[in-house]
Amino acid sequence: MITIKDIAKAANVSPSTVSRVVSGHTRISKATTDKVKRIMEEMGYHPNAMAKSLVSKTTNTLAILLPRPAEELFQDLFFGELLRGILAQSSKAGYDMLLSAATSPQDENDTISRLVFGRRVDGIILLSARINDPLIAMLDSHQFPTVLIGRDENCSTILTVDNNNEQVAFDATQHLIQQGHGRIGFVSGPPDLTVSRDRMAGYRRALEEAGLPIRSEWIVEGDFLQHSGYRAMSSIMELPERPDGLVVIDDVVAFGVLRGLNELGYRVPEDISLVSFNNIALSELATPPISSVDIGTYQLGYTASQQLIRLIQGEHHFQRRTLIPHRLVVRESSIRHYHK
Amino acid sequence: MITIKDIAKAANVSPSTVSRVVSGHTRISKATTDKVKRIMEEMGYHPNAMAKSLVSKTTNTLAILLPRPAEELFQDLFFGELLRGILAQSSKAGYDMLLSAATSPQDENDTISRLVFGRRVDGIILLSARINDPLIAMLDSHQFPTVLIGRDENCSTILTVDNNNEQVAFDATQHLIQQGHGRIGFVSGPPDLTVSRDRMAGYRRALEEAGLPIRSEWIVEGDFLQHSGYRAMSSIMELPERPDGLVVIDDVVAFGVLRGLNELGYRVPEDISLVSFNNIALSELATPPISSVDIGTYQLGYTASQQLIRLIQGEHHFQRRTLIPHRLVVRESSIRHYHK
DNA sequence: CCCGTTTGTTAAAACGTTTGCACAAACTGT
DNA sequence: ACAGTTTGTGCAAACGTTTTAACAAACGGG
Numbered sequence: 001m002i003t004i005k006d007i008a009k010a011a012n013v014s015p016s017t018v019s020r021v022v023s024g025h026t027r028i029s030k031a032t033t034d035k036v037k038r039i040m041e042e043m044g045y046h047p048n049a050m051a052k053s054l055v056s057k058t059t060n061t062l063a064i065l066l067p068r069p070a071e072e073l074f075q076d077l078f079f080g081e082l083l084r085g086i087l088a089q090s091s092k093a094g095y096d097m098l099l100s101a102a103t104s105p106q107d108e109n110d111t112i113s114r115l116v117f118g119r120r121v122d123g124i125i126l127l128s129a130r131i132n133d134p135l136i137a138m139l140d141s142h143q144f145p146t147v148l149i150g151r152d153e154n155c156s157t158i159l160t161v162d163n164n165n166e167q168v169a170f171d172a173t174q175h176l177i178q179q180g181h182g183r184i185g186f187v188s189g190p191p192d193l194t195v196s197r198d199r200m201a202g203y204r205r206a207l208e209e210a211g212l213p214i215r216s217e218w219i220v221e222g223d224f225l226q227h228s229g230y231r232a233m234s235s236i237m238e239l240p241e242r243p244d245g246l247v248v249i250d251d252v253v254a255f256g257v258l259r260g261l262n263e264l265g266y267r268v269p270e271d272i273s274l275v276s277f278n279n280i281a282l283s284e285l286a287t288p289p290i291s292s293v294d295i296g297t298y299q300l301g302y303t304a305s306q307q308l309i310r311l312i313q314g315e316h317h318f319q320r321r322t323l324i325p326h327r328l329v330v331r332e333s334s335i336r337h338y339h340k
Numbered sequence: 341m342i343t344i345k346d347i348a349k350a351a352n353v354s355p356s357t358v359s360r361v362v363s364g365h366t367r368i369s370k371a372t373t374d375k376v377k378r379i380m381e382e383m384g385y386h387p388n389a390m391a392k393s394l395v396s397k398t399t400n401t402l403a404i405l406l407p408r409p410a411e412e413l414f415q416d417l418f419f420g421e422l423l424r425g426i427l428a429q430s431s432k433a434g435y436d437m438l439l440s441a442a443t444s445p446q447d448e449n450d451t452i453s454r455l456v457f458g459r460r461v462d463g464i465i466l467l468s469a470r471i472n473d474p475l476i477a478m479l480d481s482h483q484f485p486t487v488l489i490g491r492d493e494n495c496s497t498i499l500t501v502d503n504n505n506e507q508v509a510f511d512a513t514q515h516l517i518q519q520g521h522g523r524i525g526f527v528s529g530p531p532d533l534t535v536s537r538d539r540m541a542g543y544r545r546a547l548e549e550a551g552l553p554i555r556s557e558w559i560v561e562g563d564f565l566q567h568s569g570y571r572a573m574s575s576i577m578e579l580p581e582r583p584d585g586l587v588v589i590d591d592v593v594a595f596g597v598l599r600g601l602n603e604l605g606y607r608v609p610e611d612i613s614l615v616s617f618n619n620i621a622l623s624e625l626a627t628p629p630i631s632s633v634d635i636g637t638y639q640l641g642y643t644a645s646q647q648l649i650r651l652i653q654g655e656h657h658f659q660r661r662t663l664i665p666h667r668l669v670v671r672e673s674s675i676r677h678y679h680k
Numbered sequence: 681c682c683c684g685t686t687t688g689t690t691a692a693a694a695c696g697t698t699t700g701c702a703c704a705a706a707c708t709g710t
Numbered sequence: 711a712c713a714g715t716t717t718g719t720g721c722a723a724a725c726g727t728t729t730t731a732a733c734a735a736a737c738g739g740g
Binding site: 681682683684685686687688689690691692693694695696697698699700701702703704705706707708709710 | 722723730
């Protein structure tokens with residue numbers, strides 16, 4: 001392996017000079033710069049990242065920290081889209097991305113410690129959307145550069161990037177109401193996630209404002225996996241009084257809902273309407289295409305990465321909390337006579 | 341930040357002793373070990389990863405290198421599942437994962453150089469399945485620990501993990517033939533990918549062995565995005581003579597195919613049968629559920645990571661080329677009277 | 681009781697960079 | 711011609727580990 005000293009020797013200059021040529025921070029004569037650059041090229045020099053990190057105390061690396069049940073995330077196109085946004089921005093800014101999925105809470109803590117205190121990364125993008133997650137509090141108290149994709153009530157230094165999920169769900173529910181539906185159910189996600197809670201709140205507000213009843217038997221909690229939606233249908237649609245509209249926490253779950261309704265012999269949207277969230281690429285191609293709230297997933301990731309890098313590089317003038325706008329995309333699943 | 345020297349001072353031993361306690365490679369008396377461990381705990385010591393890497397010339401990090409059009413991959417659940425397998429194994433083995441998506445060929449080369457020659461990672465998992473990819477040749481010639489998920493004819497040192505995609509496609513096509521279909525089309529992917537070529541070969545062999553015609557107008561090339569399948573339908577189904585069965589390169593594309601057929605008024609499987617590849621989680625919930633060849637995606641990732649780590653750690657007794665078994669999962673899209 | 685081994689520990693060099701300080705040389709204006 | 715400034719470069723320390731070689735102490739067998 002060829003080092004800075006080899007270059008220095010070959011170019012008849014000191015290692016410091018080579019270093020300065022590489023970094024370009026200091027003024028170096030055109031002649032030396034050219035000579036050193038040529039020799040670097042010839043000898044195929046590549047700076048050793050570890051040595052650089054050791055002295056500069058900076059790694060040019062960020063970590064994405066996944067919440068525990070990675071299975072859920074990886075089976076959702078939502079995550080891929082988020083990742084795409086994060087990677088696009090961070091690679092543009094010259095940062096590498098470390099992807100880390102913990103398996104147990106213990107493991108989660110060890111991983112964080114290793115990455116954060118071991119100075120392995122400069123910042124962390126946290127996907128944990130759990131209410132009062134101790135991880136968030138921990139990172140917050142250590143003042144480690146972190147951006148949370150999601151919402152948290154009581155962190156003081158950590159940045160957050162999120163949707164207004166209450167409004168997101170309000171809009172979706174209101175859309176069903178405007179289509180003339182009065183008996184609207186909700187297929188939710190795990191209750192300990194802020195996103196579930198927020199969307200539930202928006203759903204309730206929409207019904208309340210419209211003077212419609214909130215029936216607890218029409219509200220089902222599940223996870224973000226497809227089978228969750230499938231199972232929910234057998235319980236909801238066996239009730240004596242059935243809903244005529246459904247709000248679903250996630251598109252993947254909506255696929256399960258669609259399949260469940262199909263097998264039970266209900267047609268969408270003739271018998272029951274459907275609106276969902278996240279607008280993954282496949283929703284448009286479901287049978288029927290699923291109405292979904294586009295929450296700007298790519299933007300979410302892109303902005304998270306951007307904010308984090310700004311924080312790391314010491315910028316000051318930016319808000320601590322960023323909201324990404326959303327937009328309801330209406331498709332056949334919620335419109336009886338749909339015209340493209 | 342608290343270093344090994346601080347611990348050494350507090351415990352009245354030398355830094356070397358602390359280092360040995362941490363690594364556990366050498367015999368250290370029980371008494372010292374306990375004392376040092378207690379003090380490390382008390383003072384909250386975490387070893388600096390960069391310093392360690394610098395001297396040990398090892399980073400405990402692998403990189404996943406994505407082929408250029410990242411958009412495609414991230415919109416396919418196949419990728420998520422692969423990632424899940426890779427992460428599961430590598431985190432079990434104590435390796436971190438760097439995720440890197442290049443945007444241009446130039447960028448791709450720079451990234452590789454930075455990671456490989458900058459000694460930033462110990463090994464690379466390459467997803468490029470392009471035929472005769474110069475990247476593969478480059479890594480091969482530098483003897484850098486690499487595992488390729490896919491196939492390559494002329495690399496000598498690089499490990500590969502793959503399916504027998506020729507057989508995969510043969511099985512899928514043969515299944516349609518056994519269902520009584522005689523006019524079978526193929527919706528393929530980009531022709532410069534080995535996977536497209538291999539599956540095409542299997543498709544052809546199945547038809548040939550059954551004495552069925554291969555009609556070039558029933559073969560369409562596209563990409564791995566959903567719209568590719570959607571568009572293919574308008575061209576194929578307008579033909580005077582239409583196929584009665586379709587083999588589709590990827591489940592996501594199959595969703596587009598399904599949607600296209602639906603809009604054109606064809607029913608699956610009554611009018612035309614469908615079989616696809618990769619068996620992503622959502623295929624089971626399509627309308628109708630899609631028959632798909634499960635290629636062991638998780639296994640693919642898991643094994644790739646495992647082989648790479650073995651290579652890095654200097655094991656010798658393992659094969660250079662690993663094939664992951666596949667299994668056709670038959671669902672409604674290819675069976676008229678389907679019994680669960 | 682002595683010699684050879686085992687056991688536990690340390691000093692010091694090395695890993696490949698960056699950077700503060702010093703300094704010489706080359707300019708500038710008077 | 712001289713003091714003051716600018717410009718270009720080098721020396722050496724530092725970053726936080728690991729590891730080789732050396733060595734002291736304790737031990738065991740004859």
